Amino acid sequence: MNARLSVNINKIATIRNARGGNVPNVLEAAINCERFGVQGITVHPRPDERHIRYQDVREIKPVVNTEFNIEGYPNKSFMDLVLEVKPNQVTLVPDPPEVLTSNAGWDTIKNESFLKEVITEFQNNGIRTSIFIETNPEMIKNAVKSGTDRIELYTESYASNYPLNKDEAIKPFIESAKLANKLGLGINAGHDLDLNNLKYFAENIPGLLEVSIGHALISDALYLGLENTIQLYLRQLKG
Ligand code: PXP
Numbered sequence: 001m002n003a004r005l006s007v008n009i010n011k012i013a014t015i016r017n018a019r020g021g022n023v024p025n026v027l028e029a030a031i032n033c034e035r036f037g038v039q040g041i042t043v044h045p046r047p048d049e050r051h052i053r054y055q056d057v058r059e060i061k062p063v064v065n066t067e068f069n070i071e072g073y074p075n076k077s078f079m080d081l082v083l084e085v086k087p088n089q090v091t092l093v094p095d096p097p098e099v100l101t102s103n104a105g106w107d108t109i110k111n112e113s114f115l116k117e118v119i120t121e122f123q124n125n126g127i128r129t130s131i132f133i134e135t136n137p138e139m140i141k142n143a144v145k146s147g148t149d150r151i152e153l154y155t156e157s158y159a160s161n162y163p164l165n166k167d168e169a170i171k172p173f174i175e176s177a178k179l180a181n182k183l184g185l186g187i188n189a190g191h192d193l194d195l196n197n198l199k200y201f202a203e204n205i206p207g208l209l210e211v212s213i214g215h216a217l218i219s220d221a222l223y224l225g226l227e228n229t230i231q232l233y234l235r236q237l238k239g
Helices: 010-017 027-034 054-063 077-087 112-124 137-146 156-161 166-183 198-204 215-224 226-236
Strands: 005-006 040-043 068-072 089-092 128-133 150-156 186-190 208-213
Touching: 005 215, 005 226, 010 027, 010 112, 010 215, 010 226, 027 040, 027 054, 027 226, 040 054, 040 208, 054 068, 068 077, 077 112, 089 112, 112 137, 128 137, 137 166, 150 166, 156 166, 166 186, 166 198, 198 208, 198 226, 208 215, 215 226
Parallel strands: 005 040, 005 208, 040 068, 068 089, 089 128, 128 150, 150 186, 186 208
Antiparallel strands: none
């Protein structure tokens, strides 16, 4: 089975917010991404609402017919929003509020009881959970104790090492995927995946269920158009 493509539409909101109006329209972007074939929409509301706003998240939910994934750090306001909107999936990231973008995975040992508590709350409300994680076997083994349904492998190191040596770049991700499969954890992946590195990743990661891609895909769409870009990304995921 091919991994699903979930498009992170935060960047559309970043452009919109630069002018304060409603151009480009985030709702239309979500609808069009689906019309052009994506299998999921991802948003990452941050506490300062500098790109996707909490109100956007409420408005996007009813227009998404594929899979709606909300990412973020589980503070009280994020948890309240997710429990109100009830997406298909919540992806928990350990971001401090001021970071530019997610830059680390969870320490599942230090945060074991915190993660377990919030994951239980989401699952009790029918929301699938995923936690952002690095390719550290101890962190992956301990992720099981949190009760999470899936992990999202943080692919920044793969993307930055891919041009140097793609075999070396992917090795830790293959090992992590094998371990996660053995432990019964579903596997998502994301961060810095693009048209150059996606195919090799998807071909080599056993059991990859979903990739979440924002920055590169929206940037490619400036040159290639959104419909064409989505077709190109979907093609990279074809087995
Ligand atoms: N996954 C997580 C947890 C993220 O925070 C982000 C960026 O918001 C992505 C995936 C997508 O990364 P990119 O924008 O580099 O494709």
